Amino acid sequence: MTASFPVPTMPAPPVGVVGLGQLGGSLAAALVAAGRTVTGWDVDPAARDAAAARGVRIGREMAGVVVLAVPLPAMARALDGLAVDPDATVTDLGSVKLPVLAELGAAYGSRYVGGHPMCGTERTGHEATDPRLFTGARWAVCLEPGTDLPRWLRVAEVALAAGAEVVPVTAAEHDDAVAAISHVPHLLAAALAAAAGEAGPLALALAAGSFRDGTRVIASDPAFVTAMVEGNAVPTAAALARVQAQLARPWPELVAAGHAVRTGAPSALRALRVPLERSALLALGRAGGAVTRRLAAFVEGYVPDVG
Amino acid sequence: MTASFPVPTMPAPPVGVVGLGQLGGSLAAALVAAGRTVTGWDVDPAARDAAAARGVRIGREMAGVVVLAVPLPAMARALDGLAVDPDATVTDLGSVKLPVLAELGAAYGSRYVGGHPMCGTERTGHEATDPRLFTGARWAVCLEPGTDLPRWLRVAEVALAAGAEVVPVTAAEHDDAVAAISHVPHLLAAALAAAAGEAGPLALALAAGSFRDGTRVIASDPAFVTAMVEGNAVPTAAALARVQAQLARPWPELVAAGHAVRTGAPSALRALRVPLERSALLALGRAGGAVTRRLAAFVEGYVPDVG
Structure with a gap:
């Protein structure tokens, strides 16, 4: 069939x-x-x-x-x-x-x-x-x-x-993935904003697009963000360690690697x-795939049992 | 006057x-x-x-x-x-x-x-x-x-x-400020994207708003980004060290500090x-101030000397 x-x-x-x-x-x-x-x-x-x-x-x-x-x-x-x-x-x-x-x-x-x-x-x-x-x-x-x-x-x-x-x-795969693409971005946004605050009012006065984009998510309710990262603490700490390892690379390598991922075809x-x-x-x-509605022939062998 | x-x-x-x-x-x-x-x-x-x-x-x-x-x-x-x-x-x-x-x-x-x-x-x-x-x-x-x-x-x-x-x-103040609010955001975006790439296709498939915002600037030409950060290497390294020190704080503190800066009145x-x-x-x-056109009475004592 x-x-x-x-x-x-x-x-x-x-x-x-x-x-x-x-x-x-x-x-x-x-x-x-x-x-x-x-x-x-x-x-x-x-x-x-x-x-x-x-x-x-x-x-x-x-x-x-x-x-x-x-x-x-x-x-x-x-x-x-x-x-x-x-x-x-x-x-x-x-x-x-x-x-x-x-x-x-x-x-x-x-x-x-x-x-x-x-x-x-x-x-x-x-x-x-x-x-x-x-x-x-x-x-x-x-x-x-x-x-x-x-x-x-x-x-x-x-x-x-x-x-x-x-x-x-799986639940475990999910939690690892969202640590990398959602929870760590919140922590990086917080660190970027806090460090710019340390740099002082002049830096904040000159802030433009890259700072706004890079800190946008930390405008969310801090109680919500804290609950989110602490509720997924082990995967988030592991994902943050991967980011820190990337930051230790020579900058040309780091920039090339990040650019390749960001601009790679979804x-x-x-x-x-x-x-x-x-x-x-x-x-x-x-593999990065998904089941879509239009193409959903994924119910092979499934016999609906709800009346 | x-x-x-x-x-x-x-x-x-x-x-x-x-x-x-x-x-x-x-x-x-x-x-x-x-x-x-x-x-x-x-x-x-x-x-x-x-x-x-x-x-x-x-x-x-x-x-x-x-x-x-x-x-x-x-x-x-x-x-x-x-x-x-x-x-x-x-x-x-x-x-x-x-x-x-x-x-x-x-x-x-x-x-x-x-x-x-x-x-x-x-x-x-x-x-x-x-x-x-x-x-x-x-x-x-x-x-x-x-x-x-x-x-x-x-x-x-x-x-x-x-x-x-x-x-x-001053030129030195400028370079320190842009390291914090422009050059480091490019490196963080690169590290976030590269680390998510390491996490694999599932993570990238689940990526939504916070990942897109946090990595947007690394879509720029990598040669341009590399020249930019390497052209301001000492201030950028110092600003990156400040971000890394922030990342070592307890998360509730970090989140609160970042939120306060991001949502503070400009x-x-x-x-x-x-x-x-x-x-x-x-x-x-x-002090974070600027001279604006509308209010520019900043020429006190200035006698134009161009004909």
């Missing part, structure tokens, strides 16, 4: 979104726009009202795929007080995956599949909701040895429906056809 | 621009748009034609303020073959100032006044000319112990006429009135 068929032919389970801030509110709105049935909940009535205005059903009863779109410290108790179908698949949008896996894997077993969309802005809260937030973004969906593949696929399909491309990863690898099999999916992710 | 008067009441000497690429072409066009008489020259006939189309006189005879808008290695011989008034003030737009001072100070003595506008984009060449390039930018204009103040003022007035704000600095210091006196001008620059 070689013909591909698009994901939307799969039966689409309902989606529940817990937390209707920037990420959760945007996801709920994107799924509603894609024709999905979405139930949302937030402790903040204003966030509930904003979601309702975008067509999200507001309620405490959830089934199908339930997305925890709450801050990391709130993850473990996010479903308290809600009526969730005991067979629902549970996923999250947290920025680190091993700590969340430890917590939610213990609570929900094989019903838990971790996820992390690589998007978001400096803005937060339901006022920053944007149904196009996920369009074209990469969305890591975790495949552990014990992951239930049909549940993985249902989570991946939610990401695809929101407009993202799905990168299959991976054009897309899954035309991947068996629904853990090692093949992970190999795709390790 | 407390009344201020705007700079344009000063007699405006003609301006010559040697090199009509992005910076020189943009400056010549901006000055023409401001009503100034500008003569331009470039070894490339296409650059001359583009400048002529913007109202720049093309010719080899120059007087008044002559701006060398050529790459650093071409600076020493930029006036070869041109007919320059022996009393003309010579300035440049080079990104480091002590090496250029050593070279052009030897050639032109007190007729030389160094300068560096803090702008420009990744684009180069006369196709990237933009008369608004300098609008609101800071422009360092160097004040050495031997600088002739009326000549300094004439160069500052060219920068103001182009729309920039003038920051009085210096609102503007010169309402500064005597045309070296130490007062340099004190303004060291």
Whole structure:
């Protein structure tokens, strides 16, 4: 069998979104726009009202795929007080995956599949909701040895429906990767800004584009940044050590190496056809590839079992 | 005398621009748009034609303020073959100032006044000319112990006429400052990109905003970046050491310090009135201040001596 068929032919389970801030509110709105049935909940009535205005059903009863779109410290108790179908698949949008896996894997077993969309802005809260937030973004969906593949696929399909491309990863691979491309950039931005502050007002008065670009992310809430890097401390320290080793190279070598990576063609690898099999999916992710909606024939052998 | 008067009441000497690429072409066009008489020259006939189309006189005879808008290695011989008034003030737009001072100070003595506008984009060449390039930018204009103040003022007035704000600095102060806010950011961007490359294709596939922002400047031509950092090697190494010391701090401290600098109010210091006196001008620059066109009553005691 070689013909591909698009994901939307799969039966689409309902989606529940817990937390209707920037990420959760945007996801709920994107799924509603894609024709999905979405139930949302937030402790903040204003966030509930904003979601309702975008067509999200507001309620405490959830089934199908339930997305925890709450801050990391709130993850473990996010479903308290809600009526969730005991067979629902549970996923999250947290920025680190091993700590969340430890917590939610213990609570929900094989019903838990971790996820992390690589998007978001400096803005937060339901006022920053944007149904196009996920369009074209990469969305890591975790495949552990014990992951239930049909549940993985249902989570991946939610990401695809929101407009993202799905990168299959393990939680450990994810945490190493985001240390290198997200958490260390925050620390470098902080060090660059702090050192320029030491250099004095004249330096800051002359600062132009390269300083603005290089320090932009440290304008984010410091409590959030600190929680992020400390929540992924070991991979972040390792990635920072790799940056420091690069800084010890002769400058012409360093500049050439950095330029080559920055201007290298982004991976054009897309899954035309991947068996629904853990090692093949992970190999795709390790090669820089992703499963896209348009080409998603990756459900070979998958027989939908949701009614 | 407390009344201020705007700079344009000063007699405006003609301006010559040697090199009509992005910076020189943009400056010549901006000055023409401001009503100034500008003569331009470039070894490339296409650059001359583009400048002529913007109202720049093309010719080899120059007087008044002559701006060398050529790459650093071409600076020493930029006036070869041109007919320059022996009393003309010579300035440049080079990104480091002590090496250029050593070279052009030897050639032109007190007729030389160094300068560096803090702008420009990744684009180069006369196709990237933009008369608004300098609008609101800071422009360092160097004040050495031997600088002739009326000549300094004439160069500052060219920068103001182009729309920039003038920051009085010494060449050494300038080079230390740009190491911190421009040259080190290029090295950090290179190290971040190179280390992410080591982390592998998965990391690059997940890279989003913070990686893109943190590595943007290393997309520039590596030969240009290498020449820039090596041309300012001692201050850049010192500034890099300050960044590395910051990186050794506990992360919550580091993040808080970087955030405070990045989000601190930019210096609102503007010169309402500064005597045309070296130490007062340099004190303004060291405090993060600048001389602006609108408020430029900084010519106290200055009697124009150009006819």
